[in-house]
Amino acid sequence: MVFNLVKDFWNGVWDENTIFKLQIGMCPTLAVTTSAQNGLAMGLATTFVLVCASTLVSIVRKLVPKEVRIPVYIVIIATFVTIVDLFLKAGFPDIHAVLGIFIPLIVVNCVILARAEAFAGKMPVHRAASDAFGFGIGFMVALLVLGSIREILGMGTWFGMQVMPANFVPWSIMVLPPGAFISLGFVVGAVNLISRRSAAGSRSS
Amino acid sequence: MSTLFFIFIGALLVNNFVLVRFLGICPFLGVSRQLETAVGMGMAVTFVMTLSGIVTWVLQHYVLSPFGLAFLQTLLFILVIASLVQFVELFLRKMVPVLYRALGIFLPLITTNCAILGLALLVAQREYDLIQTVIFAVGAGLGFTLALVIMAGIREEMQFAPIPESLQGAGIALITAGLISIAFSGFAGLVPM
Numbered sequence: 233m234v235f236n237l238v239k240d241f242w243n244g245v246w247d248e249n250t251i252f253k254l255q256i257g258m259c260p261t262l263a264v265t266t267s268a269q270n271g272l273a274m275g276l277a278t279t280f281v282l283v284c285a286s287t288l289v290s291i292v293r294k295l296v297p298k299e300v301r302i303p304v305y306i307v308i309i310a311t312f313v314t315i316v317d318l319f320l321k322a323g324f325p326d327i328h329a330v331l332g333i334f335i336p337l338i339v340v341n342c343v344i345l346a347r348a349e350a351f352a353g354k355m356p357v358h359r360a361a362s363d364a365f366g367f368g369i370g371f372m373v374a375l376l377v378l379g380s381i382r383e384i385l386g387m388g389t390w391f392g393m394q395v396m397p398a399n400f401v402p403w404s405i406m407v408l409p410p411g412a413f414i415s416l417g418f419v420v421g422a423v424n425l426i427s428r429r430s431a432a433g434s435r436s437s
Numbered sequence: 438m439s440t441l442f443f444i445f446i447g448a449l450l451v452n453n454f455v456l457v458r459f460l461g462i463c464p465f466l467g468v469s470r471q472l473e474t475a476v477g478m479g480m481a482v483t484f485v486m487t488l489s490g491i492v493t494w495v496l497q498h499y500v501l502s503p504f505g506l507a508f509l510q511t512l513l514f515i516l517v518i519a520s521l522v523q524f525v526e527l528f529l530r531k532m533v534p535v536l537y538r539a540l541g542i543f544l545p546l547i548t549t550n551c552a553i554l555g556l557a558l559l560v561a562q563r564e565y566d567l568i569q570t571v572i573f574a575v576g577a578g579l580g581f582t583l584a585l586v587i588m589a590g591i592r593e594e595m596q597f598a599p600i601p602e603s604l605q606g607a608g609i610a611l612i613t614a615g616l617i618s619i620a621f622s623g624f625a626g627l628v629p630m
């Protein structure tokens with residue numbers, strides 16, 4: 233049983249990573265990753281909503297008639313998004329200001345609805361929670377990687393600390409919109425290359 | 438009058454929803470393989486966007502603000518948009534079955550198209566009046582269509598290009614989008630801030 237939970241978790245982190253493999257939930261990924269910190273904050277917020285929503289969907293899965301399940305899921309997700317929105321506004325106004333409308337927009341992050349529909353609505357609570365946690369962490373890692381690349385190349389810093397040598401000229405395009413598309417494109421390509429290599433390796437051994 | 442013009446151009450080109458604001462990336466990458474479906478999707482989004490912009494504006498001004506229910510904004514907006522999309526889907530299935538078949542799975546996905554909800558939230562945030570909202574929505578929708586059509590045109594040509602295996606699909610699409618986005622940043626000075 234523990235093996236199953238680990239498998240559900242790992243599925244979201246790597247095998248079906250939402251950004252690297254499935255390419256869903258791209259809007260916040262591109263928009264908020266101007267720095268590692270913003271990427272991490274967005275990843276945490278999304279993970280919280282994803283885990284809470286999947287757990288609740290799984291709890292009520294036998295009470296909800298099949299015909300109205302999608303609206304019910306959306307209401308559940310929107311509730312948790314509102315909680316996050318108000319919490320960040322009260323506790324972390326700076327981060328709230330930077331993430332802007334992308335916090336309420338977590339509600340339309342396809343990852344959350346997709347997990348509710350494809351997994352949480354059919355599975356027992358512990359498996360749903362572990363699956364959601366995996367997908368949340370996978371999403372957060374993707375945002376952190378992309379945010380780090382863009383911050384290091386675009387500003388020469390990482391989490392606000394100077395990491396590049398002093399004579400490094402920042403590539404300011406990396407923190408502008410085009411940089412988001414281009415760096416994510418190359419990251420996706422690199423991940424494809426790695427999975428192709430490891431698939432080839434496991435076949436030949 | 439000139440304010441309205443600037444709102445329109447701003448939404449269409451300068452702050453293009455897809456290329457500069459990153460709203461509606463999923464359909465942008467998913468439905469941009471063929472020119473024909475790209476136009477259809479763009480039109481569907483423009484239509485839904487304008488409708489939902491008007492409806493959410495009315496809700497914001499006559500329900501949420503007067504009764505102090507701003508915390509219900511996200512919840513209410515997404516429900517309204519979801520029902521509107523259902524309506525458009527039924528309408529297309531009855532009236533334009535060809536388009537309905539072409540758009541297939543992506544029509545229900547308009548619900549989770551962040552461009553639609555994003556527009557409603559931006560309108561509420563900027564306190565536009567009704568006319569400004571309509572102009573903004575039409576501009577944003579056409580901007581979305583424009584980005585989609587440009588992308589589809591390039592991708593149709595790219596089918597015959599030698600692309601490294603690992604970059605095929607999403608990778609090259611994203612890099613292409615980045616290059617289009619650089620071109621669009623040339624519009625930046627068009628509208629006074």
